[in-house]
Amino acid sequence: MRMVQRGFVIWLLAGLGGCDQNTISSHEIRQRMDASRDVVKVFGKTLKSHLQQAMQQGGPVAAIEVCHEKAPEIARQLSQKTGWDIHRTSLKPRRQPPDEWERQVLEEFEKRKAAGEPVKKLEFHQIVEKDGKPVFRYMKAIETQPVCLVCHGKNVAPVVAEKIRQLYPNDQATGFDVGDIRGAFSVIQPLDKPFTQVSVSLEDNS
Ligand code: HEC
Incomplete structure (x- = not known):
């Protein structure tokens, strides 16, 4: 229930209207939520293995090049496979600044963290209107670990x-x-197409 209330607050703040949460079944919301979780898990794991490998092989300066090229490429591949928009963002971004909805969710994550929720547990989903179309949106916080400080x-x-x-x-x-919210994964699923289960494993998983 807390989730719903929070969603409502953000909904009001965002001034988004005309999109009825009830037009999509709770079963489908659950499916879209699970699929979003799966895809960001693959995204995170793939990034991590590329980062580790690059750090070991060439050190941090070379690893920056790898992040610079690989991170957007992995996001693009996953987006292509799913037909969704999959990316990362942050209140203090390197590449992609948050849109208004993302900024509010990230600020809400900071509040939830301050109230004692573990960063690993911070996620949020909501049906909103984006560019005049209904979309399912999902975000999951990314925690800063020691290796990230480099x-x-x-x-x-x-x-x-x-x-x-x-x-x-x-x-x-x-x-x-360490322990700060570095940013978050963000998934946008258009709702004008019916939900279909997609496999999101990447071939290039090295
Ligand atoms: C070798 C340097 C390096 C290390 C180590 C590193 N990152 Fe990054 N990080 C980058 C670069 C470069 C980008 C921009 C990637 C892009 O262009 O999409 C980035 C982008 C990000 C973003 C996307 C949001 C934004 O600011 O654009 C997140 C989230 C992120 N990093 C989290 C982490 C986490 C968590 C760790 C530790 C597990 C980590 N990074 C370790 C270099 C690094």
Whole structure:
């Protein structure tokens, strides 16, 4: 129930209207929720293995290149396979700033974290209107771990900071501590097509 109330608050704040949550069955909402969870799990695992490999092989500066190219590519592949928009965002973004709905959900995640919810448990879904069409939206928080500090922490090495500045002149994604919400996965499923179960494993899982 808490979820629903929270959703309602965001709904009012966002000023989004004309989209009735009841037009889609709770069963279908559950299916879309589970499928979103699955796809962000694959996204996260794939990113992590690329990151680990790149860090081991070439160190952080080379790994930045890998993140720069691979992260959007993986997102694109998963989006193509599912027909959904799958990406990551953050209140302090490196690549993609949040849209208004995402910003409010991320702010809500910060409040929930401050109230004691574990970051790993922070997720949210809602049916809203986007560009005049009903969509199912899902977000899941991403926790900052020790390894992340190399490129997102408070004391980023000058050579790493320089590389980041080259690729992302407007970077805001440093200054994080372990346990902070680094950002979130975001999934947008258009509701004008019926829900079909899709397999989201990636061939290139190295
Ligand atoms: C080697 C440097 C490096 C490390 C280590 C690293 N990241 Fe990143 N991170 C990046 C780069 C570069 C991007 C931008 C990727 C892109 O262009 O899509 C990024 C983007 C992100 C984003 C997308 C939101 C945004 O700010 O654009 C999230 C979330 C994120 N990283 C989380 C993490 C987490 C969690 C860890 C630790 C498990 C981590 N990163 C470790 C370099 C790194």
